[in-house]
Amino acid sequence: xxxxxxxxxxxxxxxxAEKIALTGRVGQRNVDVLTLADIVMPDxxxxxxxxxxxxxADLSLAGTxxxxxxxxxxxxxxxAAIVSGEAEADLEKGYRINLDGTRALFDAIRHIDGYVPxxxxxxxxxxxxxxxxxxxxxxxxxxxxTSYGAQKAMGELMLDDYSRRGLLDxxxxxxxxxxxxxxxxxxxxxxxxxxxxxEPLNGTEAVLPVDENVRHWxxxxxxxxxxxxxxxxxxxxxxxxxxxxxxPGVSATVGDQIKALHDIAGPDVVRLIRHExxxxxxxxxxxxxxxxxxxxxxxxxxxxxxxxxxxxKVYIEDELEVDKS
Amino acid sequence: xxxxxxxxxxxxxxxxAEKIALTGRVGQRNVDVLTLADIVMPDxxxxxxxxxxxxxADLSLAGTxxxxxxxxxxxxxxxAAIVSGEAEADLEKGYRINLDGTRALFDAIRHIDGYVPxxxxxxxxxxxxxxxxxxxxxxxxxxxxTSYGAQKAMGELMLDDYSRRGLLDxxxxxxxxxxxxxxxxxxxxxxxxxxxxxEPLNGTEAVLPVDENVRHWxxxxxxxxxxxxxxxxxxxxxxxxxxxxxxPGVSATVGDQIKALHDIAGPDVVRLIRHExxxxxxxxxxxxxxxxxxxxxxxxxxxxxxxxxxxxKVYIEDELEVDKS
Numbered sequence: 001x002x003x004x005x006x007x008x009x010x011x012x013x014x015x016x017a018e019k020i021a022l023t024g025r026v027g028q029r030n031v032d033v034l035t036l037a038d039i040v041m042p043d044x045x046x047x048x049x050x051x052x053x054x055x056x057a058d059l060s061l062a063g064t065x066x067x068x069x070x071x072x073x074x075x076x077x078x079x080a081a082i083v084s085g086e087a088e089a090d091l092e093k094g095y096r097i098n099l100d101g102t103r104a105l106f107d108a109i110r111h112i113d114g115y116v117p118x119x120x121x122x123x124x125x126x127x128x129x130x131x132x133x134x135x136x137x138x139x140x141x142x143x144x145x146t147s148y149g150a151q152k153a154m155g156e157l158m159l160d161d162y163s164r165r166g167l168l169d170x171x172x173x174x175x176x177x178x179x180x181x182x183x184x185x186x187x188x189x190x191x192x193x194x195x196x197x198x199e200p201l202n203g204t205e206a207v208l209p210v211d212e213n214v215r216h217w218x219x220x221x222x223x224x225x226x227x228x229x230x231x232x233x234x235x236x237x238x239x240x241x242x243x244x245x246x247x248p249g250v251s252a253t254v255g256d257q258i259k260a261l262h263d264i265a266g267p268d269v270v271r272l273i274r275h276e277x278x279x280x281x282x283x284x285x286x287x288x289x290x291x292x293x294x295x296x297x298x299x300x301x302x303x304x305x306x307x308x309x310x311x312x313k314v315y316i317e318d319e320l321e322v323d324k325s
Numbered sequence: 326x327x328x329x330x331x332x333x334x335x336x337x338x339x340x341x342a343e344k345i346a347l348t349g350r351v352g353q354r355n356v357d358v359l360t361l362a363d364i365v366m367p368d369x370x371x372x373x374x375x376x377x378x379x380x381x382a383d384l385s386l387a388g389t390x391x392x393x394x395x396x397x398x399x400x401x402x403x404x405a406a407i408v409s410g411e412a413e414a415d416l417e418k419g420y421r422i423n424l425d426g427t428r429a430l431f432d433a434i435r436h437i438d439g440y441v442p443x444x445x446x447x448x449x450x451x452x453x454x455x456x457x458x459x460x461x462x463x464x465x466x467x468x469x470x471t472s473y474g475a476q477k478a479m480g481e482l483m484l485d486d487y488s489r490r491g492l493l494d495x496x497x498x499x500x501x502x503x504x505x506x507x508x509x510x511x512x513x514x515x516x517x518x519x520x521x522x523x524e525p526l527n528g529t530e531a532v533l534p535v536d537e538n539v540r541h542w543x544x545x546x547x548x549x550x551x552x553x554x555x556x557x558x559x560x561x562x563x564x565x566x567x568x569x570x571x572x573p574g575v576s577a578t579v580g581d582q583i584k585a586l587h588d589i590a591g592p593d594v595v596r597l598i599r600h601e602x603x604x605x606x607x608x609x610x611x612x613x614x615x616x617x618x619x620x621x622x623x624x625x626x627x628x629x630x631x632x633x634x635x636x637x638k639v640y641i642e643d644e645l646e647v648d649k650s
Contacts, residue, residue: 091435091490110416129566141466142482145566150486154479157467161475165416241454241470 001029003232004068006059006105007079007122008036011181014043016077016225021048026075027233037068038080059101065108072112075232077120078105084126085188087148098151106158110167119159120231121172123244125217125289127153135293138246145287156244163236163243171231172244176304179218180315189284193218196254197261197312200272201320209278212255215290219249219304220314230302238300248304250311251291260308264316326354328557329393331384331430332404332447333361336506339368341402341550346373351400352558362393363405384426390433397437400557402445403430409451410513412473423476431483435492444484445556446497448569450542450614452478460618463571470612481569488561488568496556497569501629504543505640514609518543521579522586522637525597526645534603537580540615544574544629545639555627563625573629575636576616585633589641 003026007013013036020031033051036042041056057064059080069076080101087094102121109117126149127142142153159170180201181194192209193216199206219227227247236243252260262270294302305311328351332338338361345356358376361367366381382389384405394401405426412419427446434442451474452467467478484495505526506519517534518541524531544552552572561568577585587595619627630636 139466141464142478143567144482144486145489147486147490150482153467153482157469157475157478157482161469161472164470165472242468 001026001031001074002033002035002071003031003075003077004035004037004073005042005077005079006037006068007077007081008042008054009038009040010079011183012122012175012178012221012224012228013038013077013079015221016228017042017048019225019229021046021052024049026229029233033071033073035068035071035073059104060096065101065104066111069105069108069112069115069117072115073117075118075120076105076109077122077228077232078102079122081122081152082148083188084124084146084148087151088146091147094147094151098148099154102155103158106162106168110162116166116169118232118236119168119170120228121155121159121170121244123152123156123172123174124149125174125176125246127156127174127244128289130287130289132289135291136246136289137293138296160241160243164241169236170243171234171236171239173227173231174244174246175224175227176217176219176247176249178221178224179311180319181221182315182319189281190216192281193254193257196273197257198315200261200269201265201312201315203272205272205274207276208254208273209276209281210254210285211277211282212258213253214282214285215251215253216285217249217251217289217292218308218311219247220311220318222314222318223249223304227302227304230300234300245297245300245302246292246294248294248297248302249292250305250308252308257308260312264309264312326351326356326399327358327360327396328356328400328402329360329362329398330367330402330404331362331393332402332406333367333379334363334365335404336508337447337500337503337546337549337553338363338402338404340546341553342367342373344550344554346371346377349374351554354558358396358398360393360396360398384429385421390426390429391436394430394433394437394440394442397440398442400443400445401430401434402447402553402557403427404447406447406477407473408513409449409471409473412476413471416472419472419476423473424479427480428483431487431493435487441491441494443557443561444493444495445553446480446484446495446569448477448481448497448499449474450499450501450571452481452499452569453614455612455614457614460616461571461614462618463621485566485568489566494561495568496559496561496564498552498556499569499571500549500552501542501544501572501574503546503549504636505644506546507640507644514606515541517606518579518582521598522582523640525586525594526590526637526640528597530597530599532601533579533598534601534606535579535610536602536607537583538578539607539610540576540578541610542574542576542614542617543633543636544572545636545643547639547643548574548629552627555625559625570622570625570627571617571619573619573622573627574617575630575633577633582633585637589634589637
């Protein structure tokens, strides 16, 4: 089959492409053609045995979506988005990329008669906003408190509507915060969740801007790739008209994270975490979800790690041991 | 103050304009300027003492929204929409009018520096889709099962987002099914809810296409006008970031409706209702909400009728007795 990844230059898109290149498959299905698209030219996954293409294009510009779907890929993984901070800073850009880009993609699909591809839509926990119950259920109402969350929720509604009409076959996946992100720290308020583990594991200092009792919902990059793969091949008749699913994750406090780091890497590594309270970051993080009751995705076979120990081990296996080989 | 009604040629828009013309006020606030806009030229509410304007324009066309808000009305009541059946039959028209039209309005407001009008946004129970609990709570999740419902829910998300950013001061009101609608029957699946009362009260036969145990959520046109008036002047700081409210109504079965008609108008009038089951209509109506627990709107002072007796009396007072005068 033909898989198109839009947003393939991002961390998750790249990892998903690498996995396809390695295995030649998504789930049990062989991949013959792999098209990677992003606003910057994505890596072409050069070790892929099938036909591979790379495209640099802006999904929100006229004609881009039409060109991307012209060959009728069987599976479209739509990861392209302006992230939370930028969507909040630039309202027009956020709505243009996150809403109009998504709509352009769905409409380009709709305009091809008889073409009903699987569309895996990357949504986010940001569709939910405080106040929250202790464990957020699958049917918690959409109450975003950021423009990014509003745009992602609007995309979920379109995904449901277009799927209900038989115009595409959508699965929305609300990603947990991905931890441990490889690479450099970024300016996201959530950056420290990865940083306090990644930097010490690489022998450098990290700053912890919040209390150790802050609780949040995490899954590894490897789990995130598994979610996409599952969503790409699952039986969508099981979803009914509610196409978006909160993904499983590990509910852990920062203290839980640090204890797992201590037990795996020892006290010297933990001492590289410097506590430096930042009230701005603490205030942002206070509005974030802490825990979910993920019945639907569990029942459908989606799996994340069981503990933060596993999340750290995934990072060591997938990033550090690979780097050293 | 200056009140702009968009969708002023519709039944509710017209009644709201008539009430302003009669009283010169919205709530306790004097209205100096009343602008009525619709895609067809609205009635100019000729008995209004203040300055009155009427505009025929398509909100979804470039420039219309900008022209409508150029004078910076203090209150904008946005009732313009493609209704459920048409939005389902014509996907592009529904998204263009219901989503793009709403967005064009919000963006036109956003582009005027320092202008933060009250925006009353007409939403709908169609933002909710089955399966339902017996009583649908205020925080039930957005699960539309029609394109109309999806478009209205997307508008709610934008209303929340733009209000949170301080770009406008929004209140979304999810109208119950309005009963008894004056005038002729229309092709909406819900038309019979009004028809089985209105036609017999006017001495003509009406068709009932569903069982008498069908339950639904109703309020009168007078109550609907009251909702808008309340939303136009209420203290929105009480809403927090969740700007849309399910409106109060009367949960009644068709049997309750008929019993009220019998008690008010007598058995001969009731005999004008002809039972003629229509499985298509029955199937549509089976997916509709039956009852709500409307805590937020009640606490904020929104009020509908207490029973179907009151709903029928409102029709007699506002339509039949007026017509005879």
